[in-house]
Structure formats: C-alpha cells, structure tokens
Amino acid sequence: MLTSQDLKNDIVATVRHALSEDIGSGDVTAQLIPAEQQATARVISRQDAVICGVEWVNEVFRQVDPSLTIDWRVKDGERVVRDQVLFTASGSARSLLTAERGALNFLQTLSGTATTSRHYADQVEGTGVKLLDTRKTLPGLRKAQKYAVTCGGCYNHRIGLYDAFLIKENHIMACGGIDAAVATAKRNEPGKPVEVEVETHAELEQALNAGADIVMLDNFSLEQMREAVAFTAGRAKLEASGGVTDEMLRPIAETGVDYISIGALTKHCQAVDLSMRLID
Known part of the structure; x- marks a missing residue:
C-alpha cells in the first residue's frame, strides 16, 4: 500500500x-x-x-x-x-x-x-470491477506512476516485490506445487496477501484449496471466467489478466471477476x- x-x-x-x-x-x-x-x-x-x-x-x-x-x-x-x-x-x-x-x-x-x-x-463504469496496474512502470517512477493511476480512477496492485505475494508458474515449479508455495508464503509472511496465477480450472481448484486470497486467471476465455466466478463463489478474489484490449475490457468486467490487471496503464x-x- x-x-x-x-x-x-x-x-x-x-x-x-x-x-x-x-x-x-x-x-x-x-x-x-x-x-x-x-x-x-x-x-x-x-x-x-x-x-x-x-x-x-x-x-x-x-x-x-x-x-x-x-x-x-x-x-x-x-x-x-x-x-x-x-x-x-x-x-x-x-x-x-x-x-x-x-x-x-x-x-x-x-x-x-x-x-x-x-x-x-470510463469503459467499465458501473460494472463494479476494479482495474489494477502492474509493475510495468518507468524505472525510478514506480510510486509516481502508481499514484497517477489512482488519479485516473484505477487502482494499485502490489507496489513491488515486498508487499504482497504473486506466485506464478516458475514459482510454483520451483516450490514443488501450488499447495506448497501458498503454505510457505503464509508461514513466511503471515498477513500479506497471497495471489496465485493459474492457467487451468484444475489449477484454480488447487489454489482455492490451498487458501489463496486472490487467484489470477491467466488468459482465460470469457466462458472460462464465468465458470471460474461461479465455481469460486466468493472463496477468493478473482483477477483477470492477459489479452485485455479495449474491445474485450467490458465483456471481461461483466463476467463477474473482481479485478482486471492492465499493464498498459503505466507501460503504454x-x-x-x-x-x-x-x-x-
């Protein structure tokens, strides 16, 4: 924060x-x-x-x-x-x-x-979704751009590598699986948000069972997102990521996910x- x-x-x-x-x-x-x-x-x-x-x-x-x-x-x-x-x-x-x-x-x-x-x-007004920035910021202007994002009506993801966990494919592989990665994160830094990136419904289920606070749906189709929202039923926050274009933004928001992360907020x-x- x-x-x-x-x-x-x-x-x-x-x-x-x-x-x-x-x-x-x-x-x-x-x-x-x-x-x-x-x-x-x-x-x-x-x-x-x-x-x-x-x-x-x-x-x-x-x-x-x-x-x-x-x-x-x-x-x-x-x-x-x-x-x-x-x-x-x-x-x-x-x-x-x-x-x-x-x-x-x-x-x-x-x-x-x-x-x-x-x-x-402006494109997702009224949907209830929160648009998040990423770490794709100009070197030396991380906090400045994060602030600017909020001035434009969007929200901050983690500020850096220190204030929240984002467990991706390589972390999962190196840790020996989603369950082990989440358990170690909660043991090492209790209280810090733990987010897991998943690419399939099976991985979503594993992340939920492991107790992830947020699950990032990486390049899910609209139908897969809707299924993920129904399956999760509020057990964790869901974040859509990947393939977010102007044309797809509102349809993604209308699937019911909680967040959409967009690197373009700061990168483009x-x-x-x-x-x-x-x-x-």
Whole structure:
C-alpha cells in the first residue's frame, strides 16, 4: 500500500535526481539572463487530459529556487481541455527557465498515465470491477506512476516485490506445487496477501484449496471466467489478466471477476503535450 509519507519521500528524492541529471554543474543558458530579471510563466495543456503531478512540479520549483511562487488553476485528477491554463509561476527568470523542463517532464508523464487510466476506467463504469496496474512502470517512477493511476480512477496492485505475494508458474515449479508455495508464503509472511496465477480450472481448484486470497486467471476465455466466478463463489478474489484490449475490457468486467490487471496503464502511457511561455 502506498502511503502519503512514502509518496512525499519519493517525490523529494525523485525530483532531486531528475534535477541533478538535467542541471549538472549549472544551467549555462539561463546565465545569459540578468540575475535580477523577474518574470511570470504560464503553462497550458495542448490537449484534453487528466492532470497529475502537482506536488512534483511544486518540488521542482522549490528545489531550484524556494522564492518562486506557483498559482495552480487545477488539481490532480481533474479533467482539462485543450489550451486550458494549468498554472502560472513567478519569480527569477533564470530560475523559471531552469526549472521548466524538469517540472514539465513530471507533469506530462504523470498526466499521461492518469489520462490513460481514466480512458480504461470510463469503459467499465458501473460494472463494479476494479482495474489494477502492474509493475510495468518507468524505472525510478514506480510510486509516481502508481499514484497517477489512482488519479485516473484505477487502482494499485502490489507496489513491488515486498508487499504482497504473486506466485506464478516458475514459482510454483520451483516450490514443488501450488499447495506448497501458498503454505510457505503464509508461514513466511503471515498477513500479506497471497495471489496465485493459474492457467487451468484444475489449477484454480488447487489454489482455492490451498487458501489463496486472490487467484489470477491467466488468459482465460470469457466462458472460462464465468465458470471460474461461479465455481469460486466468493472463496477468493478473482483477477483477470492477459489479452485485455479495449474491445474485450467490458465483456471481461461483466463476467463477474473482481479485478482486471492492465499493464498498459503505466507501460503504454503517452506524455501529455504541455507548453510553458513567459508572459511578462
């Protein structure tokens, strides 16, 4: 589970790293501007989108120059339209231009993730299913993208390899079977969710008998999913995975599964087109 403190710590560290790789020994181009020159910049979205990344932008400006001020016109999770003003920032012209790319990189990427998530969430509205992200995130932006997914109306799967079990085919083989894998998981880390990936009805039955909390139905057909829902009868949560396309998403949701995991929420996101211009 992603806590607010985890996220706050991650924002500070991630922004520090991003600025280090961008600014390095100093912004040589910004030094062309007189040190005393003040300016105001306006950032707009060049497309319809769902916004995410307010605190990352705030932290970029804070680390570059704490005297910069930001006036936000939107908040995380809000839908915006083309040419809508997102925020204005004022202060040292040098600082504004040094912070520009780092701030927009976070905002465009996380808004892209939130926008993609909203696209999928809208398609299953009213079904009761929860759409889950995966670990297919951009390196270094795991927690940021996980947060962005929630801003788009979807939900987080495990954050990493440490907070929940996901026992897949290779784990099952190495452990000597589903029953042994689940038993060892519950003994090693009692209280942590145990999920088992299955490929057949027989494996589903084994996972249920072993006491799995969640069973991932890997590439099941719609009919197989409906049968799995009826057979499970609430003994465990069911998650559909694999072959999830726009066309198949709602039919899968309507089988009665509890979750659908979609790697595309974080893996296929396209950055939102943003623009920053000095206005005085």
